[in-house]
Amino acid sequence: MRPFFHPATEDLRPDAILHALADPDRAAIFTRIATQGCVGSCATLAALGDRIIPKSSLSAHFKVLREAGLIRSERQGVEMRNHARCADVEMRFPGLLTAILNAYTSGPMPGPRS
Amino acid sequence: MRPFFHPATEDLRPDAILHALADPDRAAIFTRIATQGCVGSCATLAALGDRIIPKSSLSAHFKVLREAGLIRSERQGVEMRNHARCADVEMRFPGLLTAILNAYTSGPMPGPRS
DNA sequence: CCCATAGTTCAGAACATCGGAACTAGTGAA
DNA sequence: TTCACTAGTTCCGATGTTCTGAACTATGGG
Numbered sequence: 001m002r003p004f005f006h007p008a009t010e011d012l013r014p015d016a017i018l019h020a021l022a023d024p025d026r027a028a029i030f031t032r033i034a035t036q037g038c039v040g041s042c043a044t045l046a047a048l049g050d051r052i053i054p055k056s057s058l059s060a061h062f063k064v065l066r067e068a069g070l071i072r073s074e075r076q077g078v079e080m081r082n083h084a085r086c087a088d089v090e091m092r093f094p095g096l097l098t099a100i101l102n103a104y105t106s107g108p109m110p111g112p113r114s
Numbered sequence: 115m116r117p118f119f120h121p122a123t124e125d126l127r128p129d130a131i132l133h134a135l136a137d138p139d140r141a142a143i144f145t146r147i148a149t150q151g152c153v154g155s156c157a158t159l160a161a162l163g164d165r166i167i168p169k170s171s172l173s174a175h176f177k178v179l180r181e182a183g184l185i186r187s188e189r190q191g192v193e194m195r196n197h198a199r200c201a202d203v204e205m206r207f208p209g210l211l212t213a214i215l216n217a218y219t220s221g222p223m224p225g226p227r228s
Numbered sequence: 229c230c231c232a233t234a235g236t237t238c239a240g241a242a243c244a245t246c247g248g249a250a251c252t253a254g255t256g257a258a
Numbered sequence: 259t260t261c262a263c264t265a266g267t268t269c270c271g272a273t274g275t276t277c278t279g280a281a282c283t284a285t286g287g288g
Contacts, residue, residue, distance in 0.1 A: 001252055001267060014217035018136035024129050054247050059267055078254045078265055093217035095209060103128035103207035115236060115283055168278050173236055192285045193234055 004066060004073055009088040012069040017089065017096065020068035025053060026061045027104050030070055034084040034101065118180060118187055123202040126183040131203065131210065134182035139167060140175045141218050144184055148198040148215065 007013075021027045033039045053061075062082065065071045070089065073082045089097050135141045147153045167175075176196065179185045184203065187196045203211050 014214070015136050015138050015141070017217070018132045018214065022129050022132035022136050027129070055266065056247055056249095056268080057245085060245075060247095062266090075253085075266090078263095080266070093213070093220065095213040096217050099207070099209040099213040100128070100132065103131070103210050106207065169235065170237080170278055170280090171276085174276075174278090177236090189235090189284085191234095192232095 006066060006072055007069040009069070009085075009092055012089060012092045014093060014096070016068040017070060017093070020064050020070055021100050023061070023064075024104075026065055027100075029058075029061055030065055030084065031101055031104065033071055033082050034086055034097070039082055120180060120186055121183040123183070123199075123206055126203060126206045128207060128210070130182040131184060131207070134178050134184055135214050137175070137178075138218075140179055141214075143172075143175055144179055144198065145215055145218065147185055147196050148200055148211070151197065153196055 021030060062071070062073060062080075066073050069085055071082050071084055073080055075081075086097055135144060176185070176187060176194075180187050183199055185196050185198055187194055189195075200211055
């Protein structure tokens with residue numbers, strides 16, 4: 001179990017961030033982490049909506065988010081502490097995270113009919 | 115050769131848009147179309163940077179952009195007229211395109227060292 | 229009709245993702 | 259220490275997606 005890799009702020013790449021957040025599950029996970037400041041275990045996220053996400057898939061999702069520079073993960077005893085690197089991303093790509101998260105919260109419902 | 119499918123504005127989905135723009139080639143293509151208003155042939159885009167993108171790959175890229183609702187394609191004689199649906203996307207997901215295109219233009223170069 | 233040009237579709241190889249089973253790490257109790 | 263439990267990672271086979279050359283379609287001009 002090798003230690004985690006976290007890219008430096010100046011190494012953040014837009015394509016990695018977009019790819020990470022292009023998956024609705026990952027976007028939901030990241031939204032939870034970003035809005036709740038710091039989410040502990042993966043297990044608390046296992047039930048997104050009504051689907052159950054297997055641990056191995058969750059682990060892979062966290063890895064993608066981590067390596068895109070969206071979250072920082074560190075062991076805290078037996079579980080994981082994940083927190084969002086919103087400030088880093090905002091510094092490098094201003095407005096990006098806000099726009100994406102807004103798009104997702106306004107997205108699923110088909111807006112007010114005009 | 116079936117006619118092209120273009121999603122309606124209210125059917126635009128954020129994950130499709132992020133997925134489409136998560137590929138640097140597609141992002142570059144879209145940037146060209148968006149900034150130049152309307153790019154004709156695929157062939158003018160065959161050389162992005164210094165790589166040559168084969169026609170079949172280009173065609174697939176255009177399809178992804180089209181089905182994400184980012185561009186509208188229509189035949190004009192023997193070639194293709196593509197134009198960006200920036201207004202549609204902006205209406206549905208305000209600020210999203212701007213933030214993404216900004217991220218890409220500021221992204222590739224490793225920013226000013228602090 | 230024949231040819232050239234612009235782009236699409238097909239098919240198989242290369243690559244990525246999903247998820248169950250096995251594994252690793254930490255904690256607490258006997 | 260050893261056992262058991264919990265949280266997460268890694269492995270690997272199945273499934274799905276992307277890439278790209280070759281064949282095909284569509285259009286316009288001799």
